[in-house]
Amino acid sequence: MSLNIIVLVKSVPDPKTPPTLKVDGSLDLKNVKIVVNPIDKYAVEAALQLKERYGGKIIGLSLGDHDNIDIFREIIAMGVDSFIYIKDPDYQRFDTLQKSYVLSKAIKKIEKDLGRVDLVLCGVESSDTNMGVLASQIGEWLEIPSISYVDKILEIKNGSIIVKKIIEDGFITLRSRMPVVLSIADTGYEPRIPSLRDTIMARRREIPIWKTSDLGLEFREIVLKTVRFKQIESKRLGKIFRDEDVDKMIDRFFEELKRDGVSLLR
Amino acid sequence: MPWDFEFTKEQEDLRMVIREFAEKHIAPRIIEFEEKRMIPNEIIEGLAKLDVFGVVLPEKYGGLGLDPITAGVILEEIVRADLTFSLAVAYLVHTSWGYIASKYGSEKFNEEIITKAAKGRLWIGIATTEPQAGSDVAGIKSEARKEGSYYILNGEKAYISGIREAREQFPDGGGHLTLVYTDKTKKHRGMTFFYVPMRSPGITYRLEKEFGRKGWSFGSFAMENVKIPEEYRIGEEGRGFYIAMEGFDHARAYIALANAVGTKRALEIAAEYIKQRTAFGQPIAKFEGVQFQLAQHWAEAEAAYNLAYKALWALKKEMEGKINRFEVTKICAAAKYFAVTTAKKALDDAMRWMGAYAYTEENPVALALKAVKSYDWAEGALEIMLLIIAREVLGREFIR
Numbered sequence: 001m002s003l004n005i006i007v008l009v010k011s012v013p014d015p016k017t018p019p020t021l022k023v024d025g026s027l028d029l030k031n032v033k034i035v036v037n038p039i040d041k042y043a044v045e046a047a048l049q050l051k052e053r054y055g056g057k058i059i060g061l062s063l064g065d066h067d068n069i070d071i072f073r074e075i076i077a078m079g080v081d082s083f084i085y086i087k088d089p090d091y092q093r094f095d096t097l098q099k100s101y102v103l104s105k106a107i108k109k110i111e112k113d114l115g116r117v118d119l120v121l122c123g124v125e126s127s128d129t130n131m132g133v134l135a136s137q138i139g140e141w142l143e144i145p146s147i148s149y150v151d152k153i154l155e156i157k158n159g160s161i162i163v164k165k166i167i168e169d170g171f172i173t174l175r176s177r178m179p180v181v182l183s184i185a186d187t188g189y190e191p192r193i194p195s196l197r198d199t200i201m202a203r204r205r206e207i208p209i210w211k212t213s214d215l216g217l218e219f220r221e222i223v224l225k226t227v228r229f230k231q232i233e234s235k236r237l238g239k240i241f242r243d244e245d246v247d248k249m250i251d252r253f254f255e256e257l258k259r260d261g262v263s264l265l266r
Numbered sequence: 267m268p269w270d271f272e273f274t275k276e277q278e279d280l281r282m283v284i285r286e287f288a289e290k291h292i293a294p295r296i297i298e299f300e301e302k303r304m305i306p307n308e309i310i311e312g313l314a315k316l317d318v319f320g321v322v323l324p325e326k327y328g329g330l331g332l333d334p335i336t337a338g339v340i341l342e343e344i345v346r347a348d349l350t351f352s353l354a355v356a357y358l359v360h361t362s363w364g365y366i367a368s369k370y371g372s373e374k375f376n377e378e379i380i381t382k383a384a385k386g387r388l389w390i391g392i393a394t395t396e397p398q399a400g401s402d403v404a405g406i407k408s409e410a411r412k413e414g415s416y417y418i419l420n421g422e423k424a425y426i427s428g429i430r431e432a433r434e435q436f437p438d439g440g441g442h443l444t445l446v447y448t449d450k451t452k453k454h455r456g457m458t459f460f461y462v463p464m465r466s467p468g469i470t471y472r473l474e475k476e477f478g479r480k481g482w483s484f485g486s487f488a489m490e491n492v493k494i495p496e497e498y499r500i501g502e503e504g505r506g507f508y509i510a511m512e513g514f515d516h517a518r519a520y521i522a523l524a525n526a527v528g529t530k531r532a533l534e535i536a537a538e539y540i541k542q543r544t545a546f547g548q549p550i551a552k553f554e555g556v557q558f559q560l561a562q563h564w565a566e567a568e569a570a571y572n573l574a575y576k577a578l579w580a581l582k583k584e585m586e587g588k589i590n591r592f593e594v595t596k597i598c599a600a601a602k603y604f605a606v607t608t609a610k611k612a613l614d615d616a617m618r619w620m621g622a623y624a625y626t627e628e629n630p631v632a633l634a635l636k637a638v639k640s641y642d643w644a645e646g647a648l649e650i651m652l653l654i655i656a657r658e659v660l661g662r663e664f665i666r
Contacts, residue, residue: 196317
């Protein structure tokens, strides 16, 4: 068996140094460091482990509007076979449906050269918008199944895949036919750190840049509009519970959380 | 001279690789290094997998063939994560002496030893010091005599780093570039360098309980009729002293950088602390007495950092044949002297600002202070650094 895998990788503002807000409520992206969405590396790791187990080819794919393609070299250094970047100057204006539409068209184009794509993997969400909808939208565009919040891919056999998926209060094992789109959580895999040698070699690799106009797209109207961003202030209350029975203190702790509007699973 | 303080994109990429590993796997475990007096195997294996032990070794023998500046970038990240300096010792000794070994070693030696060193299967150290001879290298007593295609070595080496690791921890062991006399009558012109595997029959060793940087062993070994193949001779007979001096320049440049970076990191930690901790109704950081000390140490650490990179740059130029040996020695000695003296003062003050909180074996600033004390003498005493600088500035005729 040999798998053709596409891993979707998003570029995001470095979560360690998030962008500040402009006076008009828009994001000040000028001095922001762009990095690979950290959780996407778990999807890359999942793909690499599948390749090691079943053989095949991994293609990294990203959509954005910046020129800093060097950030994707880390993904190449991790071991993907090739990487394609789709650049569109209007990217910031795209809503998620448009982004997933462009990516699904690119996947179709890759399929023409590569043959059938068996798996499309992505991280469960991006660190900038945290929408978590890409996998299901790509699945819809490509008319194939999708499973989100995958902890681990357990097995691939006879054209179907078995995965361990995270649900509210535990895990569930699901089987799907392939091709399938999976969003991978940051729980079941540990992304590898590329070696110095692979990092140097990745610098020498070419990253083809596609334009959205190469993909034969018919654009829908923009349905999602960003009105403005708002900075959420966080403050430590430093509340200490003492002089009580431990169980009572825990109950009080949860009561107070609830009263402050924190939603709890149980 | 065209001058640019930026690192290349490649160097920055490599920095991020090591930073990621160091933050994830090294920083959380440094107290364990001290307590167990060893670096856990999985950290050594992890660094080996990343090619950290082959950075400057020739590509022909499996290394990356990178320059000393790039090796410095990697060292920076190792030191920032591990202020005990245990991993810094592991890396900088192997990097310096591994390079020297590959440069002067025979083809057979390179194929047998350097290929393994580059993969981190084997560790290379340095053994010049003896119980009666440290900075006074010519005072050594160990000797070698030739028998057929072997040399027979006898003597004792003291205060040596990495004996345990080279004997027991690295999968293919390791050894030390060991300086001995092959002809005592010729004094330093009669010294020869050998690669002595620590697993060789005839080696016995003893480990010391060192004061700082406890994660990397430190001890003595004795050689009793240790048989070393002639291919393990590093350089010509009689050239050992000169090769050792060249190797010391490499080690001193890396030591300078480690001290400068360690100081900068410790100052960051201390600055965070004094911004939080209050005394007499205000954060300690608001007292100008503390501010001025911090600013002075920061300025000196930054100068030490730049001088350390100048030393690494000089080594790179020497590799390219564009600078003379004595100039390199002078810059490396100055870099080590300045960085170590700066580090000791800065770390002492930083520890004082942090008060009793810093006076534990778990405080990284305190651990760094203990570590940098070793550089009063390691790779040449500070006074020797001053003698070298004076010799090169004034001319040899003014040196006794």
